[in-house]
Amino acid sequence: MTTSILLGIAIALTAAWGALALWLRAPAPRSVRIALTLLWLFAAFAGIAALAWPEWRSGAYVFGALLLGLLFWWHTIRASNERPWIPEVARQTHGDINGDHITLHNVRNFDWRTRTDFTPRWETRHYALSDLQSVDVALSYWGHAAIAHALVSFGFGDDRYVVFSVEIRRKQGDSFSEIGGFFKQYELSVIASTEEDSLRVRTNVRGEDSYLYRVHMPMDDARSLFLAYVTAANRLRHKPRFYHTLTANCTTIVFQMARRIVPGLPLDYRQLVSGYLPEYLYDLGVLQGAGSAAQYRQLGRYTDRARETDAPVWFSRNIRRGVPGIDESQRQDLQ
Template identity: 45%
Template sequence: MLLGALWAGGLLFYQMPGPVWLAGLLALAWLLAAGWMALRVARGRADRRVGSAYVLGMACAALWWTALSPSQDRVWADDVAERLHVVAFDGHHVVLDNVRDFTWRSEQDYDARWVRREYDLQQLRSADLVMSYWMGPAIAHTLVSFGFADGRQLVFSLEIRKERGESFSALGGFFRKFEMTLVASEETDIIRTRTNARGEDVYLYRLHALSQAQLRTLFTGYIDQARSLDAAPAFYNTLTSNCTTIVFDLARHIAPGLPLDYRLLASGYLDEYAFDQGALAPGYSFATLKARARITARALQPQAQNDFSAWIRRGVPGTAQEDQP
């Protein structure tokens, strides 16, 4: 009863229209009433009216939950205003509309730019795991950056599709508070905004020994996700549909035996999980890999303005810049 009441209380708080204080007041009133009902049941003093009231409340919450539907049409924040659109894909060449290429000076000061990009998947050469820490060591946002023979990089990031003025809430993500979106971006946008504009701590690891076919499988998985979200909206879920679960789901396409692990939920430790599975550059301890993967300081240096992608990889094991200090 208490678990059900907590879920219904969260639904009230995060989905009730109107001011936040009113939603909080209603959620608190429901929780107090449900707690009183649970106490009556525990003491054997509940009658039929108490049980009926609880069942009715939970039934209303369940009906409300099923009636919630995601949308493509809201007043979106600028950085998620456009949907990634696959213009053409023949298995080898892909044309993408609405690749993000913002110039960020701060979180509020930026030049918005959405561009069309073409990529030849036969020129795929690498994939890097990028982890951006924004809320302590246990929580990180997970991105994957694909490298091509001509030196270009394309980053995919599954994110909440914020409405204008809205901010992320991990708890809200359990209650269908946010739609999700797949962002494809230049590294000078999506990595630099985290290191330079937001002040997050960012790490980059080269994923080890992926064949051309495996790289294409991973990339194609993101293309499939982009097409799905372009065709129909979907809710973000903090537990089951987030930036880390998509990486794990796609990784299982090339390594079906990957085990489930608590570090898939505590996303800040995903790099350690990848190390244990042999997915990072060999010949190094995890501590050494993590120390050399930290790109935050390099991203902030003036030299990064010239060739951002090459500069941030200086000293990162497994990359062409591995031996550069």
Template identity: 40%
Template structure:
């Protein structure tokens, strides 16, 4: 008859075995993904799938046959470790055959108060949705920055969205920033691939009409616009953080990561730790990012409840009625909360604060 001590020992042993099995399963799954997305062939290509299948088969044989390391789980983990060592040698680069919309590596030079943005994207689009590539240099002055707006592309409903920050330089115009997966020719976005080393991270400054029209007019993805409820000084801090991040990527390319370095968590990562707001799951699963910003007082609301604010912030109808770049920014703001009067000078912070 077993004693209480024996029963406790059995529970502990089985718990340890279960934990080891879970770790082994996760490691094996991660390794298959690493081979599929980051193998020597094209991501998700036939060669990578074959290598993943051969690795899985070889791992099973090693687990069942080899006697060098006791325990099936340890043998499988050893096989995972071999792939992981090779995976660590894969380095990001700015020199690949990029798709046209990601072709140029942007950077910013500063001369006192003057900011020169190099390789600003300003694509135009035909009525059929074809892109007409154009890159340019723009100059703005930091002391002319009076505020910032956020456009939320809710392409994934309540789960996934893409934010675009638009910096308002008053009479000097607006300049938008989009943090993207930098995709090569033949690549398309993959949420799972974003967990591996499939894409580089890219900060792209560009014309607002380019970034928004490709989403509202070409892809017909639902987009919403809000004014940040923050003073100009905070908008300038955010811009300088983004400029530093872009310049760093020019010299030190970095992998995009769907968790730690995506289109929203990158803003948080670039901010000094002591200045970061508390983490919210909606920063990561960002389909409700605008609701989080509303709750934190980061948006001009006109005293509207969130549902009403979001409803009036929907811009697709006006964007599609104004397909030309000229006057587009005014068209998508006309009559909306936050754009009929100067933004409030409140202490609330943009999303990276």
């Protein structure tokens, strides 16, 4: 009896996964997807019924055959770099690493006016690893307190920042779905951009609420993290990969890279629930200058400062005004 119950649970879970996979990814019109999903669910019901009634045994064989076919079809769905992408992910960042010198190609520096009105600019920029001075994590919230998009900004002095963002590479007509992120609906993208682009568009155009955290880490580790982003971007250019809501998203990719650089970095649920990442970073001791994570949140919130800044030249300085952990000498020039 126990074995039958476990098999029934396994079939039910497989049925739910298969139904969603067919509904979200089957390359067919809506009416056909409905029919395929209903057929699949009926076959799963027959498979469960066979556990209790021998006369349904043929249904179990049908379900098994359909399952093998579904798994074969699922395996044939491969990530691609050749799709009708939306403009902001139309190009892929990639870099040339030549000792201390890094050349980044396709650094996004769009001039955003509204969500649909913008001037696209893709630039080539040069950085020296020896000039790297700071690492900041920006978190941008658009709804639930537990969910935020994480971006990492590397500072090279003289207000020269480059932001890396791990995102879904959306196609034209796509809308974001957390469930779709489990079912190969989006490719993964690593985009390098200016702060005036990727940070400003979230606060000033999309209406998101954003926070900045200065991460204190050895510069050797910071340089390794920067190189890990460049390497990840280069890899995706040659071998595309699907975004995954849990295992390949903006936060988990950061920690997969960071754990290679800092062995023993502890696992924590807040690595998945990205909205609580500040508390995790605070517990690690990499946030300084505030008495608590809550105080850091309060002082690190830059939403209003961003919206009050019209001139792009002042954007990076103004969003850092009052952020804990930034040297007083750096704050004196903030406008």
